[in-house]
Amino acid sequence: NAGVTQTPKFQVLKTGQSMTLQCAQDMNHNSMYWYRQDPGMGLRLIYYSASEGTTDKGEVPNGYNVSRLNKREFSLRLESAAPSQTSVYFCASSEVTLANYGYTFGSGTRLTVV
Amino acid sequence: AQSVTQLDSHVSVSEGTPVLLRCNYSSSYSPSLFWYVQHPNKGLQLLLKYTSAATLVKGINGFEAEFKKSETSFHLTKPSAHMSDAAEYFCVVSEPNFGNEKLTFGTGTRLTIIP
Numbered sequence: 325n326a327g328v329t330q331t332p333k334f335q336v337l338k339t340g341q342s343m344t345l346q347c348a349q350d351m352n353h354n355s356m357y358w359y360r361q362d363p364g365m366g367l368r369l370i371y372y373s374a375s376e377g378t379t380d381k382g383e384v385p386n387g388y389n390v391s392r393l394n395k396r397e398f399s400l401r402l403e404s405a406a407p408s409q410t411s412v413y414f415c416a417s418s419e420v421t422l423a424n425y426g427y428t429f430g431s432g433t434r435l436t437v438v
Numbered sequence: 439a440q441s442v443t444q445l446d447s448h449v450s451v452s453e454g455t456p457v458l459l460r461c462n463y464s465s466s467y468s469p470s471l472f473w474y475v476q477h478p479n480k481g482l483q484l485l486l487k488y489t490s491a492a493t494l495v496k497g498i499n500g501f502e503a504e505f506k507k508s509e510t511s512f513h514l515t516k517p518s519a520h521m522s523d524a525a526e527y528f529c530v531v532s533e534p535n536f537g538n539e540k541l542t543f544g545t546g547t548r549l550t551i552i553p
Contacts, residue, residue, distance in 0.1 A: 366544050366546055432480075
């Protein structure tokens with residue numbers, strides 16, 4: 325019962341370094357999402373992919389890129405990390421973009437940029 | 439545009455007493471509303487959802503919420519708190535958008551249970 329799997333769970337980067345956060349789901353869901361969670365701000369949508377081959381910007385896309393590699397995988401890339409990108413990142417998936425189906429979340433990646 | 443306000447950032451209750459977590463929403467259309475729970479260092483889990491059916495919604499672990507359109511509220515309640523309920527709770531709203539709906543999260547309410 326894997327659901328949504330995120331790797332790595334923890335990461336420390338230096339300012340200017342790049343990295344890719346990986347996300348995979350095994351529920352055959354069409355839609356996938358990347359959120360960031362910051363204290364006192366809830367979760368904010370970075371990018372989403374309504375279906376394989378499509379991606380769209382969310383609320384806070386600056387400084388990030390995404391790739392929907394196939395139906396299962398949706399990666400988030402930081403090209404040049406900044407301290408403002410220190411956050412907890414969550415990947416989620418849903419059967420369709422109709423939110424009333426509910427989302428399944430991964431357990432998160434805690435990223436610190438120093 | 440949709441938005442949601444969680445009225446309390448922290449709530450503390452004694453074990454065995456009722457829980458009330460307050461949420462008000464704003465939406466131009468008939469929204470879907472959700473409560474998610476996040477235990478420490480874990481992902482988010484769906485507690486319950488309202489999608490224009492019954493206004494009193496029952497969820498997992500004894501939680502329920504009532505949709506009140508006149509008050510634009512969707513408060514979460516539980517009759518008797520348990521230690522395992524200690525977590526952060528998020529109220530979430532989504533508006534119809536032609537199959538392209540997205541979730542808007544509140545800022546969260548941290549629930550502490552006093553033994």
